Amino acid sequence: MRVPNVGDMTSFTAPGLSTEAATEVTAILQERLSALNDLHLTLKHVHWNVVGPNFIGVHEMIDPQVELARGYADTLAERIATLGGSPKGTANAIESDRSWADYSIGRDTVQAHLAALDLVYDGFVKSHRDGIARTGELDPITEDILIGQTAELEKFQWFVRAHLENSTGQLVNAGADSEKAAADSAR
Ligand SMILES: [Fe+2]
Numbered sequence: 001m002r003v004p005n006v007g008d009m010t011s012f013t014a015p016g017l018s019t020e021a022a023t024e025v026t027a028i029l030q031e032r033l034s035a036l037n038d039l040h041l042t043l044k045h046v047h048w049n050v051v052g053p054n055f056i057g058v059h060e061m062i063d064p065q066v067e068l069a070r071g072y073a074d075t076l077a078e079r080i081a082t083l084g085g086s087p088k089g090t091a092n093a094i095e096s097d098r099s100w101a102d103y104s105i106g107r108d109t110v111q112a113h114l115a116a117l118d119l120v121y122d123g124f125v126k127s128h129r130d131g132i133a134r135t136g137e138l139d140p141i142t143e144d145i146l147i148g149q150t151a152e153l154e155k156f157q158w159f160v161r162a163h164l165e166n167s168t169g170q171l172v173n174a175g176a177d178s179e180k181a182a183a184d185s186a187r
Contacts (some may be wrong), residue, residue, distance in 0.1 A: 010084035014141070022136040026085035029142065032131050033076045033087055034097035039124055040069035041094075042103040046117060052109040058163070067154050072149045079142060106155070106178045108187070114163045114173060115186035116179035121157040124151060 002147035013022035046166045047062040077087035088097075100123060105116045128150045136143040164186060 001063060008086040013084040014082060014139075017139060021084075022083045023140045025135055025142050026080050026083050028131050028134055028159075029076050029080045030085070030088060030093075031097050032128065032146070033073055033080065033089065036069050036073035036076060036128060037089060038094050038098055039120070040066050040073065040121065042120060043069060045103060046105075046113045048161060049105070049107050050113050051107055054110045058110045058114065066155075068152060074096050075149075078146060080095075083139075087096075087125075095106075108183060111163065111172070111186040114160050114181035115176065115182040118160050118164060118171070118173055119176065119179050119182050121160060125153055125157060126151065143161065143183045147179060164185050 009019070009023055009026070013019060017025075028168055043062050043066045047066065050058050073089070077089060080087040086092065101114070101183055103120065105113055128146055132146045137144060161171060166172070173182040173185045176185050
């Protein structure tokens with residue numbers, strides 16, 4: 001996980017946490033904050049662009065996850081502030097913090113979007129798990145927040161995958177290494 005440089009730390013942090021640990025945790029949280037802001041925007045984009053059979057079910061399945069991701073972004077931003085950092089929530093922050101490309105699918109079928117979204121969640125969940133591992137050594141309170149978020153995000157990925165799975169447990173997008181390849185495999 002790329003860790004952005006976070007300046008503007010206050011002269012105090014949470015009791016019992018060293019300034020060095022707070023600075024490192026804050027940097028990890030800023031990258032995850034930008035990832036969550038990118039995720040809820042991407043989810044709305046999918047909500048607006050799905051077409052075809054099963055439109056309404058998936059269109060409506062996505063909105064609660066948008067609200068969840070927005071709430072999680074708020075939690076991480078406020079954790080950054082609690083630790084003495086200055087959370088960055090602008091479009092430019094997303095752009096400079098992220099190490100992945102913009103979501104690449106426009107108007108497309110439900111199955112194509114869900115296959116691509118599965119890859120989005122692969123990357124997101126893996127990075128949140130990396131965040132758990134790294135913050136676990138520095139600040140178990142932040143680790144606990146990330147653990148709770150990851151559990152719910154993994155559950156939503158199961159919702160996504162359930163649309164892509166056959167009766168023998170195979171995913172239609174298995175092995176796809178890009179969003180476009182995943183969408184092609186599912187269309
Ligand atoms: Fe809507």
